[in-house]
Amino acid sequence: MFKIGDYVRFIDEKREGYITKIIDDLTVGVTDTDGFEIPVAKSNLTYVHGHHSNADTANNAMPATQVDEKFVEDGIYLAVAEDNKASVVANFTLVNRTSYQLLLSLKTEKGGIYKGEFAGVVQPKSSVQVYTANLGDLDNWPNFTFQALFFTTGNVKPTTPLQLNKRFKSKDFSGAKNQIAEINKYGWLIRLDEPALVIDAQKLKESFFNVKEEKPKVAKPAQEIDLHIEKLRDDHHFLSQSEILNEQLSAFKKTLDAAIVHQMPSIVFIHGVGNGTLRDQIHKTISKHPQVRTFMDAKKEKFGYGATEVIFKV
Template structure:
């Protein structure tokens, strides 16, 4: 049953009820109970309070002015609230980042029926965003706006026939906070989802971002978003800005965490060493996180006059190693070679940093 803000409802399986104050998503609403408590409740566990409706009808008949008042309020009640808090009923365990999700309405028959397309801002920053998808060879603007921290928005409800229109696109966004711990650069990232992923039941995963099983796409992990360095701040805003930025955050350089000797460090890039939970991440997402951390560690080593950093990439299929070597082409002050086989096997690379004299 669909409800509107302002509807009076009763609990289906227990005594009591209340008034609907917000529509969280297609299956969840927020109500103010008769006791004065506000709480999220499944729509399926509620029923309209028909006795209250009957009383409203009697009141409207007796007082001719009432319909005019109701007409003024009605537009507010019929506009659904599409932006809502992520997981108000529990703890989010997925890594911080920006997600796109496809949540089927029919959880028992997960390969049939309509789906909600949901954009999720799983960070502590507000997000300004612009979203585009490619449709029939044309780039089409789908939505733009702002999304508060730790919240989600239902972009559209689509049928299975419309899936192809939501597989290739682009997301541009900026993160904002009144008192930020870090400043992030604006982000442009591509969305590329294989259409066949929607037709395998095993791809719809339980998660803590949404209430039901869904296809979860980690569009951009927060750990992979580039941070504005203090040097860039000094160039743009002057030395005083750099000083002010450095005062509240007194942390050791990142490379110090990996120091093994005088001006030397070893950085393990295995994904399990970088993040605690890889649920919902694709291999592409994990590679982005690893490369982002590699660049941060190397930049920190350069800034702090290190002479050698050993990066452990593992054996695997060589994708991470190839990506590291490609990135190193941008660093003229470095050379690289295979690390000691006796210490690291064939799964590590030494980056030698030339002294700037």
């Protein structure tokens, strides 16, 4: 029975390739060495000797006692990598990094139809190919059910069997591919024995009764804000000119944001005349601000050119 990933030869012509799609009961898609997928009748195909799937030749023999310097309890992965000869073919390899011998089965389901894909023994610290699929046809992949029993001849307490139902999505393969030592290829490594999330019931209960700290609220600023340094810092005598300017601009930006948060229609910044540096910096900021409708000199009879009124958008 042909399946995706089988390497086949055409009976009536000199052409070989990988099966990359099951079209129907009688027809499959074969991608040849030029990368073209061709619909072919199954009756016109034959297997190429030496290219059968690893799933057909899995080692099911019971091993001798495994001796590890340190017994490894966890680390069962599924490596998904492109085939060397047909990049559209994705090979699924079960990677067992534990010290257990795994009695593994893989079953797929699509449209309510179940199919056994693999059954065999995966030795400790080894890997075996268990499935192949068309990487470009991910949306039509079936649901996967992985089941595994853990065995060791050592003095280790029996562990709970693994059962994982997995539906692959594009995000599973959105990250960068990494080198996978067991298969000597770059691919995606997906952990199958991820530890279950343990919820501490007591801490969960306590969280319901703990009063959450209120986030500090932004105080509403006054209608007129004096940015003269003596109004901002008592130790201004010890500040350099650049430090004074930075302190004034910081106070201006914080107050501007606070006015916007409180939806004030306008605010006045008293910056003084001086050499005009602070005034220019303020005007440069508010001229590009998306929440500022316009700005102007404020109350010339009171401040001259030493204050700016900022009008916000409604």
